Amino acid sequence: MISDSPKYLVGLVGPEVLEAAEKDLFHAVRLDLDACGAIEIRYDFFKESDWVNLSERVRNIVPDKLQIGTVRLKRDGGRFPDARSIERIALWEKVLGAKQVPEWLDLERDCLSDFKALNNMARPKGTSILVSEHNFVRIPSEMELEAFADDVKRMGAQGLKIAAMSNSDCDCDRLYKFAKKFAKKFQMFAAFGMGETGKVSRLWSLKEGANLTYGSIGRSEAPGQIDVSVMGRALDQFDSLNSQMEILAFLNQF
Template identity: 25%
Template sequence: MRTVEVNGLEIGAGKPKIAVPLVEATTGALVSAAKQACQEPIDMVEWRLDFFAKIHNRAAIIETARVLRQILEDRPLLVTLRTKNEGGNYQPTIAEYINIYRELIKSHLVDLIDIEVLQPPTAILPLVRLAHNEQVKVIMSNHDFSQTPSATVLQARIERMADLGADIAKFAVMPQSREDLLTILRVSLHHADLTDGIPLVAIGMGQQGKIIRIGGEIFGSCISFGTVGKASAPGQLAVAKLSEILDVLHE
């Protein structure tokens, strides 16, 4: 499996990198949360733009990204506009989805963006092309909050992400049984064994999915999302605890 380097951080090698989602609604609250997160053992921050109260104000988005960039220093900033169709807090039009990401990419204030693989290819391909031209990495994602699809379906989605130009593939699913956990792990392990595969983020949500969040180094998932304050998905562990567990497994 290949690795991806962002601001000197090698994603896809060694311990899974710890990302903290920021889900606050205002710039002031985001600033406070980012400063708090930087006191913890984190590798990167995800700004969940779908929770931002001023999502219709492009100037406010860019200014907030600028402030976050200053606080994070060299830590990578991932910006995610998660749609309601995939468990997010906002449902933009396709045009709005494209335009928000275009402005963020061109601002040179963000290091990675998250694009949902089920968006129309007419939206995905130009954004991927622009991101790569501007040296911004693309995480391509898919989320299922109700079930764990079959291994065949998950593998097909990962392949589609790679075909569409993703730098990192991500899926987050809801395991309902031990068999579902094994499905996630088998898919992750299969992908990790591919010589030329892009890095993969494999997430099991909910209580049962916690084992997936900590086992990435063994089975091939390269980022784990932890909390400093509010969680963005069920089953996320507090960063301090997550870091401790990952350190123990890495010894």
């Protein structure tokens, strides 16, 4: 197992979380944000007129947290219309022209045709690209996963994320094998299962080489997502959780 590299617990920020944190210094969501190592700004949850200032607003609340900017399409579990995917480049250009910008931007694998244009805008701002894939039906085969990694490396992206639906207790084994083989090839790497049988993988994948995992703040936005407060507690005692059964027993307490 590979477990000695820094781990990033990513909490999702939408309008309700951000507004609550801005209005009340003692709101519970502030504790959730503090538990995270990184913040995913879900631009697709906000009005487009708000996008330019979102990074700065989040930075004002949690100045020391890594930011990942995401505009998730509906077909990938987000709210941005699929038919408008081509418009995102112009919107990202405005975001990247702001005073504060995320350290990372998330781009779906099926939109890799946009990578070059997005990377050319992001690189001068010190922003890297994370390429993500979401499969809400099944976990891809080993061959499919390796093809994904090869695609991302060929494009020159520095981060990879795969979140796929787990349908059995051992379904995530392919993701663990994938993480062991490819995680070190990327600066940021996430590979975990969704759904009930994928819950453990959101933590165990970090033991297998991944350094990025995602939790919920308030309402869960993905099947099997775990609250960041629980994820944070697990990570605080991560060295003492030495098996998937131990992680499951820990999670069952909550």
